[in-house]
Structures are given as structure tokens and as C-alpha cells.
Amino acid sequence: MKHVFRSLLLTAAFGAAAWAPAAAQKLKYPKAPAAAEIYEAVEKPAVPVGGVEAYAQYLADNQQYPTAALQAGAQGTVTVSFVIEKTGSISSVAVAQPLNPALDAEAVRLIKGGPRWTPAQHRGGVVRQRVSVPIAFEIPAENGSGAATTPAGTAAAGPVTQVVKPDQPARPAGGTDAFFEWIQQHQQYPALARQKKIQGRVMMEFVVQKDGSLTDIKPVKRLGSGLDEEAIRLIKAAPKWEPATYQGQPMKQKMVLPVVFTL
Numbered sequence: 001m002k003h004v005f006r007s008l009l010l011t012a013a014f015g016a017a018a019w020a021p022a023a024a025q026k027l028k029y030p031k032a033p034a035a036a037e038i039y040e041a042v043e044k045p046a047v048p049v050g051g052v053e054a055y056a057q058y059l060a061d062n063q064q065y066p067t068a069a070l071q072a073g074a075q076g077t078v079t080v081s082f083v084i085e086k087t088g089s090i091s092s093v094a095v096a097q098p099l100n101p102a103l104d105a106e107a108v109r110l111i112k113g114g115p116r117w118t119p120a121q122h123r124g125g126v127v128r129q130r131v132s133v134p135i136a137f138e139i140p141a142e143n144g145s146g147a148a149t150t151p152a153g154t155a156a157a158g159p160v161t162q163v164v165k166p167d168q169p170a171r172p173a174g175g176t177d178a179f180f181e182w183i184q185q186h187q188q189y190p191a192l193a194r195q196k197k198i199q200g201r202v203m204m205e206f207v208v209q210k211d212g213s214l215t216d217i218k219p220v221k222r223l224g225s226g227l228d229e230e231a232i233r234l235i236k237a238a239p240k241w242e243p244a245t246y247q248g249q250p251m252k253q254k255m256v257l258p259v260v261f262t263l
Helices: 052-062 067-072 101-112 176-186 191-195 227-237
Strands: 076-084 090-097 120-122 125-137 200-208 214-221 244-246 249-251 253-261
Touching (some): 076 101, 125 200, 176 227, 200 227, 214 227
């Protein structure tokens, strides 16, 4: 069973009023973020305590495939949306893209039972941030069966693919923080998106091959105005990753992570 995930990037100005006759000097301070406002894009995004890799491992270790979903042959990705509060706790957990009732419920359980987060920061203050995490469910092949699942009454043909959970998930060479820093440094904000003041996250899906190269790159949540194309360009040009491993051998792994655009 494998998981995709990744969750998982991100001004203030002083001004002074002029002296008025017989009036005291007044200073205008940066406008503080509204206490209850929930941000989608921030200067410094929220991150799970312990890091993204540890959070992905938590999801992998604690996922319980529902029996009803197994019996129905249901599999796929459930995207869960939730709010990281200023305290690092989570709230407003909801399934953004429903897949199957049993899988949806399990995805929500995983998120609610997860570790705390380091809250987001924006314009010099701690703010609430909405986060979306994709959780993948895949039914593994029968161990040692030697046959792929095929429709009733048909014979298996071609090579057999067995889905397994990696012992070590794929990760960016140099670490996740270094990868997102590289994205920020090489990002070229599209003129049209800047003109329209569009910002947010493009969720990107790709496969980390056995040699660490990134292939099958495509956006699964788009923003438009050139931002999707820029996200694709960034992932294609990104440094190689360290591939996932299973029983000491490299293996392919599908990943999903956000490319954040903020003005």
C-alpha cells in the first residue's frame, strides 16, 4: 500500500503621519491579520511538528483499510481539508473530494488523530491556515499469489504488478525544506497571474522513478493564468529525489505536493 502525500510553502510596511498643527505625532503600524481570517497562501506555511517526512510516515503507519472498502474494491485518493489553528491544533476537518464513505471516514480519522502542527505566519503574525492533504488508498495484490486482479471470467495477461508500501518513502535529496526553498528561488511568477493578483497552491502529482528522476508530472488542482504551467516547469527542472525503497531495493512511488504561489 502506498501513500501520497505532501503536503505540503510561503509584507508589512510602516508609515508615519505628518505632523499637524498643535497635534501629537501619530504612527501607522502594519495592519495585523484578522484574528479569525483563514489564509490559503501565506509567507511561512504551517508544517507538521516533526517535519513532513515524519507526518507522511505517521499516515503510512496508522492507515487501516476499511473492510467494507476492501470488499467493494474501492481505492483511490481522498483529499482532506482542515484548518491549522494558531495553537497548532486542527479544526474544520472535512473531505474535499469524496471517494467512498468508508475511505472518507478513515482519511478523516487519520487527520484528526495526527500530530500537532507549527502554525503559519503571515505579515509578522501567527495566522490560521487552511491545508489540504491527499491520502491514497490502494488495495495490495495477494502476497505470493503470482496473479493480478482481473475481471471475473478472464485470465490474467501480461506482467503482474504488486502494490506494496515502501520501507522508506521517496524524499527530496537534501531534505524537504531544501526542495521547497529551491522551488521558491527558481519560481517565475506568470505575468497574467500577477496582473490578476491570483495566488494559491497548484497541487502537483508525479512519479519518483527508481533513479530518482521525476516523471508523469501533472497538476491535479489547478489555478490557471499560467500558474499550472509554471508549476509543471518547476517540477520538471527540479533536482532528483532519493527513490523509495522496498526490502533494500529502489522502487517507483507516486507523490503529490503543492507548489505555492504568493504575491
